[in-house]
Amino acid sequence: MRKYELKARAESQRETRERIAKVTTELHEERGVAHTTVAEIARRAGVTRLTVYNHFADLSELLPACAAHYERLHPTPDFATALAQSDPGARVRDALGRLYGWYRETEPMFGKLFSDRASVPELDRFLEQNIDRVLADLTDDLVAGFAVRGRRADRLRALVRVALDFWTWRRLTREGLVDEDAADLMTAAVAAGIG
Structure with a gap:
């Protein structure tokens, strides 16, 4: 039972992390990085500001997750x-x-x-x-x-x-x-x- 709970928790954490990256990417595309706030990210992701910080301590941690999400949608050309x-x-x-x-x-x-x-x-x-x-x-x-x-x-x-x-x-x-x-x-x- 404990193993199942840990697996479910890990999956929930992964989904939350991905949701935060997705909504942040959308905000960056709509408003730009300079005009995107943690409060707005949290609101759109349906989490608290603390949850955002627990997953991404700062912008330098959040940007790679956003880039990975965006790259899946818009891959860099193959030259x-x-x-x-x-x-x-x-x-x-x-x-x-x-x-x-x-x-x-x-x-x-x-x-x-x-x-x-x-x-x-x-x-x-x-x-x-x-x-x-x-x-x-x-x-x-x-x-x-x-x-x-x-x-x-x-x-x-x-x-x-x-x-x-x-x-x-x-x-x-x-x-x-x-x-x-x-x-x-x-x-x-x-x-x-x-x-």
Whole structure:
């Protein structure tokens, strides 16, 4: 009987933890991290503030749980197919197409996250360790395909980073470009940048 009770308690704790992460993710997407309070998280999750703190001592513990929940709904693009192409320009175009489609899908969340990072140090650290790292690795992989060195490689790296940036995508789409046209334009800019 005791073993059953422990198992049921553990399952209840897991469900509560997941519910807190889910509602926090929803609040982050609606309001942003900077404008989400523990009181609001507790209210929406149907728990007390103390329960929230018992599961997540602080924001640096809560962010990974939220990210895991969000990632299940909006997985990071798989760039393997893009990076497998032999033509470096085609690699950039394919990677940008995948990334820009993901940005469109995740814009409500990422717009708030990237805006809030300057005022929320825990968020900034989390983004540095996650999305910033993904984009840095993708930049390295794309630049390596061009086989350039020195100053040309530095210029190319900077241009690729600009092309991969969320705010670049957002500016281009706000100027009326669809994702495909934005990816084509930035691919052309990258190609011109190494000329």
